[in-house]
Amino acid sequence: MRTITLIVIHCSAVRPDQQSSAAQIDTWHRQRGFKLGIGYHYVIRRDGTIEPGRPEWMIGAHCQDHNKYSIGVCYEGGLDIRGQPTDTRTEAQKASLRRLLEELHERYPRAVIVGHHDLNPHKDCPCIINVAHEYADLQPK
Numbered sequence: 001m002r003t004i005t006l007i008v009i010h011c012s013a014v015r016p017d018q019q020s021s022a023a024q025i026d027t028w029h030r031q032r033g034f035k036l037g038i039g040y041h042y043v044i045r046r047d048g049t050i051e052p053g054r055p056e057w058m059i060g061a062h063c064q065d066h067n068k069y070s071i072g073v074c075y076e077g078g079l080d081i082r083g084q085p086t087d088t089r090t091e092a093q094k095a096s097l098r099r100l101l102e103e104l105h106e107r108y109p110r111a112v113i114v115g116h117h118d119l120n121p122h123k124d125c126p127c128i129i130n131v132a133h134e135y136a137d138l139q140p141k
Contacts, residue, residue: 001057004108006070007101008063010040010116011078011126016088020076022051034061040072042100048092050100056107063119071104071111073097078127085124098135105138113138 012020026038038053039061045051053072054060062072075097077088089097101113115131117123128134 002059003069004056004071004111006063006066006119007104007108007111007113008066008070008072008116008119009097009113009126009128009131010062010072010074011088011128012043012074012076013078013085013125014076015079015083016077016081020074021045022053025053025074029061036061039067040074042071042073044073044075044093044096044100046076046090046093048090048096050096063116066119071108073100073104075126078125085127087127087129089128101135101138110140112140 012025014020022038022043025043029038040053041056041060043051043053056071060067060070060072063070075089075093078085080086113131113135115128116125
């Protein structure tokens with residue numbers, strides 16, 4: 001079993017008129033050369049549906065230098081209609097993301113919840129201003 005010390009939040013970087021299901025992201029990642037397909041462990045759709053990606057036991061491909069000990073969670077969206085980074089999470093996504101993070105926190109109580117940009121400042125992803133603050137109650141004690 002892998003030791004999980006990070007839960008990394010991502011966005012799929014699509015506009016409101018675009019979709020990004022786990023199946024679509026799997027296709028995109030395979031086109032980019034990811035031999036095992038989708039790099040995230042979970043995708044949260046705009047309607048709040050949580051779709052599985054890679055199994056948790058499998059190393060992800062979502063955050064360079066941190067995949068070995070992390071779980072990757074991606075929400076559909078992240079860009080406004082003009083293609084600019086912004087927090088586009090729907091209320092349903094926010095509720096599902098919180099529920100999923102609570103479940104992951106139960107399984108991995110020592111894992112710190114961060115945004116992709118916290119580990120790679122060149123990224124806007126996940127377009128949430130302060131992930132650690134928003135989920136402060138789920139951070140390790």
